[in-house]
Amino acid sequence: xxxxxxxxxxxxxxxxxxxxxxxxxxxxxxxxxxxxxxxxxxxxxxxxxxxxxxxxxxxxxxxxxxxxxxxxxxxxxxxxxxxxxxxxxxxxxxxxxxxxxxxxxxxxxxxxxxxxxxxxxxxxxxxxxxxxxxxxxxxxxxxxxxxxxxxxxxxxxxxxxxxxxxxxxxxxxxxxxxxxxxxxxxxxxxxxxxxxxxxxxxxxxxxxxxxxxxxxxxxxxxxxxxxxxxxx
Amino acid sequence: xxxxxxxxxxxxxxxxxxxxxxxxxxxxxxxxxxxxxxxxxxxxxxxxxxxxxxxxxxxxxxxxxxxxxxxxxxxxxxxxxxxxxxxxxxxxxxxxxxxxxxxxxxxxxxxxxxxxxxxxxxxxxxxxxxxxxxxxxxxxxxxxxxxxxxxxxxxxxxxxxxxxxxxxxxxxxxxxxxxxxxxxxxxxxxxxxxxxxxxxxxxxxxxxxxxxxxxxxxxxxxxxxxxxxxxxxxxxxxxxxxxxxxxxxxxxxxxxxxxxx
Numbered sequence: 232x233x234x235x236x237x238x239x240x241x242x243x244x245x246x247x248x249x250x251x252x253x254x255x256x257x258x259x260x261x262x263x264x265x266x267x268x269x270x271x272x273x274x275x276x277x278x279x280x281x282x283x284x285x286x287x288x289x290x291x292x293x294x295x296x297x298x299x300x301x302x303x304x305x306x307x308x309x310x311x312x313x314x315x316x317x318x319x320x321x322x323x324x325x326x327x328x329x330x331x332x333x334x335x336x337x338x339x340x341x342x343x344x345x346x347x348x349x350x351x352x353x354x355x356x357x358x359x360x361x362x363x364x365x366x367x368x369x370x371x372x373x374x375x376x377x378x379x380x381x382x383x384x385x386x387x388x389x390x391x392x393x394x395x396x397x398x399x400x401x402x403x404x405x406x407x408x409x410x411x412x413x414x415x416x417x418x419x420x421x422x423x424x425x426x427x428x429x430x431x432x433x434x435x436x437x438x439x440x441x442x443x444x445x446x447x448x449x450x451x452x453x454x455x456x457x458x459x460x461x462x463x
Numbered sequence: 464x465x466x467x468x469x470x471x472x473x474x475x476x477x478x479x480x481x482x483x484x485x486x487x488x489x490x491x492x493x494x495x496x497x498x499x500x501x502x503x504x505x506x507x508x509x510x511x512x513x514x515x516x517x518x519x520x521x522x523x524x525x526x527x528x529x530x531x532x533x534x535x536x537x538x539x540x541x542x543x544x545x546x547x548x549x550x551x552x553x554x555x556x557x558x559x560x561x562x563x564x565x566x567x568x569x570x571x572x573x574x575x576x577x578x579x580x581x582x583x584x585x586x587x588x589x590x591x592x593x594x595x596x597x598x599x600x601x602x603x604x605x606x607x608x609x610x611x612x613x614x615x616x617x618x619x620x621x622x623x624x625x626x627x628x629x630x631x632x633x634x635x636x637x638x639x640x641x642x643x644x645x646x647x648x649x650x651x652x653x654x655x656x657x658x659x660x661x662x663x664x665x666x667x668x669x670x671x672x673x674x675x676x677x678x679x680x681x682x683x684x685x686x687x688x689x690x691x692x693x694x695x696x697x698x699x700x701x702x703x704x705x706x707x708x709x710x711x712x713x714x715x716x717x718x719x720x721x722x723x724x
Binding site (some may be wrong): 235237250254258267268269270272300302303304305308309312368390391392393394395396399400404405406411439442443444445447452 | 484486489490496500504521538539540546609610611613688717723
């Protein structure tokens with residue numbers, strides 16, 4: 232009979248801030264879209280050709296976006312507090328607990344992340360070695376925190392461009408700060424899609440650990456070789 | 464269940480029991496907290512509109528949050544924080560026109576006078592020539608609309624603070640707010656006094672070196688770079704001072720009263 236053991240994986244602070252962030256970020260993106268609608272001028276194009284307009288009418292109608300600027304601002308300027316505070320709690324925790332060591336990319340992470348990608352796409356058979364997080368995860372989970380900080384900074388640059396004119400200047404001006412704030416949001420959406428796909432692929436056992444904090448490990452006498460990239 | 468008897472003995476839990484126990488507690492907590500979060504969200508979404516005061520149209524808790532957030536960010540306000548200014552060439556030749564609320568009625572610009580109502584009830588009537596006699600200040604800055612667009616524009620006029628000093632309104636400027644309204648009273652704004660007295664706040668009568676045109680607020684308008692465009696009232700008819708928030712057109716439609724930049 233295999234011996235089961237409890238392997239501690241995710242701290243309570245990580246699980247707490249992760250799940251608090253999820254609905255808050257959703258509300259921030261939604262209320263941000265209510266605000267953006269009032270002057271929806273951004274398009275995605277190359278060489279003078281417009282490929283996509285943010286956002287098409289069907290999209291706005293589907294999410295009941297139009298004509299709610301004041302409401303969007305009111306929600307946005309309340310939930311910005313929770314988003315920021317939750318982010319600060321997470322960052323302080325990661326620093327003081329030492330967990331940042333598992334998260335910050337190492338020198339070889341960028342090379343290894345490429346191998347992770349090839350493995351995930353079933354191009355490369357052998358998964359690169361990993362501890363808690365693989366190289367691609369280190370990059371992704373650090374990048375998302377930098378993006379979060381970027382959202383707060385560009386947000387402040389837009390919110391109080393006169394009082395915080397230094398921040399606005401750092402962002403390249405008011406107009407640039409708005410675009411950066413928007414691009415970061417699109418980035419969250421892409422992160423979310425990839426994140427969810429990876430979590431689904433990694434399976435229930437991995438997902439569960441972000442709620443319970445532990446994984447059950449079967450210490451079989453016979454060593455089993457299997458791909459290790461199941462921890463997202 | 465036989466557990467009740469065994470509990471007293473405090474037999475250590477097996478691995479299997481530990482797993483089940485911890486999984487149950489975690490998922491239980493997760494479910495309860497999800498429910499609480501959802502309940503909180505429903506409460507907020509279904510919360511009643513605020514009671515109409517100088518502000519209206521927002522959900523009551525959201526209005527409270529806007530007002531609290533205003534108090535926090537007012538701590539960062541300073542007369543030393545100036546809006547960035549630009550060279551004249553950068554100013555738009557065609558200045559964006561967004562709204563004509565309060566400009567629909569006909570007025571005789573020749574007869575126009577600014578009506579200044581003191582708190583005592585005393586009223587001053589000030590002509591455009593009297594205002595133009597004061598030192599002119601020019602400002603080329605990035606005008607910001609609450610909708611999200613911005614445009615560099617060029618304005619000329621009298622500093623609001625110079626106007627206050629010249630017409631002996633210093634005691635009035637000790638009050639918390641100034642309210643401005645169009646002659647037909649269809650558009651009105653309330654401005655907190657620190658923002659009004661900011662060195663870049665102008666009573667403007669020129670745009671691109673020419674007298675204001677009707678749709679940009681002829682003969683006199685407010686240019687206040689520390690606020691969104693919604694507070695930059697065109698065609699000022701009257702001015703009043705108060706310790707209470709004066710009525711504000713867009714704050715009555717759910718927008719933040721402060722709307723400060």
